[in-house]
Amino acid sequence: MKFAASIGCLIFLAMVCSPFAAHSAPPRKGAPATIVVVPDDTPLGDAANDTRTSAAVMAILQACADAYTSTPVFYSEGRYIISQKMGENSVSDSARLTIHFRRPDLLRVEISGKYSETLFLADGTTVTMSWPKEKRFKQIPQPDNLAAFVEEERAGMMLDDDTKSVIRSTAPALLVSEDTLAWIHGNVDQYIFEGSEVVSGADTWRIKFVQSGGSSIVTLWVDQKTGFLRKNSTMMAVDESDDYVDTYADGYKAAIVISIFDRISTRLSTVPKSRFRQGRIPGNWEDQSDEDVSEDEAESSDGTSVFTKFFRAAAEETATTPTVTFESESGTNGALRLLWQRDMPQRASAVAMGETDRSELHIITQNKRVNVLAPGGRQVRQYRIAQPATKATLSQNGKLLFTISKNKQTIYAWDSNDGTFVWEKTLRGTLDTLLPLRTNNALMVxxxxxxFLLSSEGDLSFSSRRVTEVTRLILDPTGNAGDLEKIIVTSDDDGITLFSAGGHWLEEITATAFPAPICSTNEKNGRSFFALNEGEAGDVALQRIDSKVRPEWTVGVAAPAKYLSPTAVMTANLRLAESGSVSVDQGGIHEFVITQMNDxxxxxxxxxxxxxxRGRIKTNDPLFMASPGxxxxxxxxxxxxxxxxxxIVVVLPRSVVALTAND
Structure with missing residues (x-):
């Protein structure tokens, strides 16, 4: 992470730097000996409030930059700790961190823990990034300068460290940066001097940085004798109102990453050249050298907050198997029961289940792996696609997996058996919904x-702008097969409209905007809809709307709650027993309306x-309901x-559960 100051604060620090009594001894070969002396009467607190504090902070950070810039070799062994929590649920991981560095172009950063295991290795000609637990790796030609992996701006190329180990452990970034002092000062609004503290047996100066916007707090522990970091932490925390707080303990949602450098050496013998040789990569590891495999890629452009991205990244690194429970809250005692649960190794980003043949469920995770589940919840196969997905569906014959790209402008088609690329098609505007059609296995977007209507080969056969800002495409159950197949289209601008399978506009059902989840009944004697609508106060209600879009009835579903939103409404044929005043034939199967909330x-x-x-699925997964969406x-x-x-099949961020009627 890059640390930094506002312009005003940097100017203030520069103005008061000269009167400070600091001593910098010339660096000895292989062992920088920078010594920072801070007078005992230096006030603690905000550096902007006192010139002595400002001078001390500036001198300490200068000594830190000098230490990393001047050393020809560097070795460190320590710990990499990551923790995160939401409410009462928390999880953490402590990994072993080792760093080997020889100037100018040899670097090895290794993190090895229960959940986190990454290796970044630059051998002078090739950079290898690997994830041993996941049996995958990526190799690229080494750039002219390793600063390409850490700078936000530079004259040459910039590259991504997909393991994130160089930036997150901080010390390697300080070693390879083209301007180490500027890198330390990046994006900081406030400097707080917190005095001295002993870390790993060394006396250190502790300085806290408040990042721009108050979104994160970075703390450095700088060795008083060498200038090297002995510890650094990056923390984000918000309360239940999503306001930033200053400590991990005070956060309702919080995440913290800590690097501790227990042993540091600048002796040449501690950094043998053999540590920079890439050993044989096992033949069963997946080569991702031609792919963008950054673990944060699914978060990079989705509009989520900085905190949400940091929190999710922390949760991914400390991922434990989530516990899922299912509870009845009212009505028929145990109307539904848990049939099976399947846990996912990574956070799910998209889900595909065929509109008619629902024998398989394809769950696409953030690392672009597709886990295919059989009706009983057993994973029958796994394959990988080359592009991340935000939405997905299967063709009517089940042979193709269609996905919407991360930028929501391109449709990809993959072989649903092994993930082989079939075709891609870029269309106009932002793409939000997919519907596979029976007619010629076409796809409506x-x-x-x-x-837009695409053929099974990816050709654009028809397009219509009679309706824009389309939110959902739904097969009309009252339509017939073949050319008479009809599609219900909902729009934020144009209400509910009926289209043919050929993409032709048929009729307007209502001009009222309908962004809420809806479904159509299976009745043969006329079309009506069920819709989940959010009220202005944040409550959610279920409405039945007749064919002329007149509300027949409205019933409350959920009171306002944090991050609450409707996920789906559907009709289902269930075998349920009698429930209170609602009489249901024992052993009979009847149509019911099911509502699903995101909580x-x-x-x-x-x-x-x-x-x-009414019932609820509960999980201790910290990614569940962690932020809006x-x-x-x-x-x-x-x-x-x-x-x-x-x-009822329900897909959670890292689990899939199936519920069945408890008859």
Whole structure:
């Protein structure tokens, strides 16, 4: 992470630097001997409040920069600790950190722990980045200067360290930066001098940096005798109102990354050249040299806050197997029960289940692996696609996996058996929704610029801008097969509209904007809709709307809550027993309306709006409901075991669960 100061603060520090009594001994070969002497009467606190404090902070940071700039070799062994929490749930990992460096172009940074294991190795000609636990690696030609991996601006090329180990452990970045002092000062608004502290047996000066916008707090422990870092930490924490707080303990959501350098040496013998030789890479490791494999790529442009990205990254590194429980809250006692649970090794980014043949569920994770689950929850295969996905679906024949790219402008088609690339198509505007069609296995795409119809070969056969800002495409259950197949289109601008399978506009159902999740009934005698609407106060209600878009009834689903939003509404055929005033034939299968909220709440209603049952999926996964847009990713109603009664498949950030009627 790059540290830094506002312009005003830097000017102030520079103005008061000269009267400070600091001593810098000429560096000895292989062992910088910078000595920083801070007078005992130097006030603690904000450097902007006292010239003596400002001078002390500036001298300490200058000594730190000089130490890393002047040393020809560097070795360190220590610890890399990462912790994060949300509410009462917390998890952490402590890994071994080793750094080997020979100027100008040899660097090895290794992190090895229970959950975190990465290696960055620059041998002078090639840079190898590897993830041993995941059995994958990436190799690229080494640039002219290793600063290419740490600078935000430079005259030459800039590259990404996909392991993130160089930046996160800090010391390697200080060793290879083209301007170490400027790198230390990057993005800092406030310097706070906190006095001295002993770390790993060494006396240190402790300085806290408040990053721009108050989003993160960085603390450095600088060795008083050598100028090297003995410890550094980066912390982000917010309270339940999402306001930033100053300590990890005070945070409702918090994440902290700490590097501790227990042993430091600048002796040449501690950095043998053999440490920079890349050994044989096992033949069963996946070569990702031609891919962008940055672990943060799925977060880079989605509009989430800096804290959310930091928190998710911390949670990914300390990922433990989440515990999932399912509880009934009201109505029929145990109307649904947990059928199976499947945990994912990485956070899910997109989910695909066929519209008609729902025998397989394809879950795409952030590292672009696709985990394919059978109806019983067993993973039947895994493959990898070459591009990250934000949305996904399967073709009607199940042979192709369609995905929307990270920039939401390109559609990719992959072989759903092994992930082989088939075709890609870039379309106009932002793409938001996909619908596979029975007719010729075509794909309908909706987005900000309208509707596009793609053939199974990826050719654009038809486009329409009669409706823009499309939010959902839904097969009309009252439509017929073949050329008469109809599609219900919802839009933020143009309400609900009916289109043909050929992409032609048929009729306007309502001009009222309909951004809420909706579904259409399976009734043959007329079309009606169920919609989950959010009120101005943040509450959520279920409405049934007739074919003329007149509300038939409204019933409350959820009271306002933090980050709460509706995920899905669907109809399902369930075998349920009698529930209070709602009479359901024992052993009979009837149509019900299922609502799914992103916080795990599931409710069952009759088509007449009478509540039948309510329950909730709970998990200790810290990624669950960590920020707006988090929580349940998708929910489907489908008959997994061919008994006539549907199951409810719910996809969480790192788990998939199936619920079945408890008959």
């Amino acid at each position: 909706g987005g900000s610029k309208g509707i 795990g709440r599931i409710s069952i209603f009759t088509p007449e709006g009478k509540p039948v049952w 988090d929580g349940v990713l998708a929910s489907y109603a489908t008959d997994l075991n061919d008994d006539g009664s549907d199951e």
